[in-house]
Amino acid sequence: MDLLSGRKANEIFEGQVHVYKHMYVYLNSMCLKWCIELEIPTIIYNHEKPITLHELISILQVPPSKISGVERLMRHLSHNGFFDIVTIHDDDDENKEEKEAYALTIASELLVKGTEYCLTPMAKCSLDPSVSSSYNLLGKWTLEENLTLSEISLGTNLWNFLSKNPSILTSFNESMASDSQMVKLALKDHNAVFEGLESIVDVGSGNGTVSKIISDMFPKLKCIVFDLPHVVENFSGTNSNNLSFIGGDMFNFIPEADAVLLKWILHDWDDEHCVKILKKCKDAISKNTKGGKAIIIDFVINEKQDEFGLTQMKLRMDIAMTTLNGKERSEEEFKKLFLEAGFEDYKIFPLTGMYSLIVVFS
Structure with missing residues (x-):
């Protein structure tokens, strides 16, 4: 036929x-x-x-x-x-x-070196063959139970690979920092989210670019950069009056604060791990008598409202997350995570062309 x-x-x-x-x-x-x-x-x-x-x-x-x-x-x-x-x-x-x-x-x-919003570090990291060549193995990934794409291509998970390759870890941190400069531009219109807070812990922030932005915006707000010990050890010497670095594992504990910031964190993990992270966030803000909150910066897939090119970009990022067995999520998928972790309510605001700002209330 x-x-x-x-x-x-x-x-x-x-x-x-x-x-x-x-x-x-x-x-x-x-x-x-x-x-x-x-x-x-x-x-x-x-x-x-x-x-x-x-x-x-x-x-x-x-x-x-x-x-x-x-x-x-x-x-x-x-x-x-x-x-x-x-x-x-x-x-x-x-x-x-x-x-x-x-x-x-x-x-x-945005690719001119030395400018405030230069995205060259992000592009260099994403186009590094050790990262980009992994996607040649998507067929094998499909048939392997529970293994991430990086475990198949690199022989270990991405975080272990980065910890054992300092130059690539540096490139990764620089890429996250360059992307965070775009958030700086966007946060100027969302000051109200941070007003009234006395402390905030920025989880998985690497070199703390977002925390530095927030600490400059709100000098009285105590900002804590919280990441794995080998990530923050090189930055602990940059502590200031309202900015400090603490090493640890977010699956074990998150330092207490009025709010927890998760910028591009949840999309790295499957639903089960996301719920664990969110529960630790809830524990960290539980002592705030006025009601603490989690502040999430991430993609929200919305195929019915977003224009085609934006949805295409978000769906490509969703495929990119196979490196970690993570995923990009719709509002309904986020809502399910929040409720399962014990949060009561949330609000979603547009942040940049790609990102949304999600405020989750305990």
Whole structure:
């Protein structure tokens, strides 16, 4: 039986394009990696105006045989929104000849080194072969009982792998810190969430970027960065009047505070472990007579309301969590966790284009 016998030729061709598009989508990531490795956004930024291909290859010292390749890569990145191709006039040319040049877009501005909201560390970590190559084993992961993708690909869970590879751990912490700068931008509109609190413990915060942001916003608020001992040991010397670092295991205890912050934590774990974490959060805030709260920053999948591209991004992150046997969740899935952990109510607020702010009340 010819499965496609009832299909029109143009429908079959559309299906072919869809399949091929997904077959080669990894090249988007590889082009982005190329762009970051050669620091092209930073080069254009330092150039202080759109840069021509000739100027770019001169700065990069590209051999003649690869000039065409650079042009093709830049064309691809421009088509995908990382650069704008604009027309400029060369002031040094007597004829004022028009030339094409590459200008930064918002996306590539986020990849300029040394800027406040630079996401280059996040991109570098995500595109590291030790991370990205793991997804070649999704087929094997599907058939292995209880093993995470990192356990299959790396021979151990991600946290053990990071603890034994200091350079990759540093890259991971830097990636989380760069992402947290986006939260800084968003929290400016959510000051009310932290008002009235005297103390907050930031669980799994690595180098404490979010806590530093909060401590700067609220100098009277005592902020505790709580992470595994080997993670915080390098930062304990940066303690200040309202910021301190404590090592420990969130499955055993969480330091007492008025509130517990979980930024990108719950999506690392399956439901059973999430409930355990949330119960420890509830224990940590139980002595607050006014009612403590858990403050969660995470993705909330909402396919019915989010536009297609945003949902696609969240669903890709959901697949990314197979590294840890974690998952991204819908509101209903979060609600189930909160109730099972003994919390009474919650509210969800939009935070960034991707993240939501969830406040859970004891």
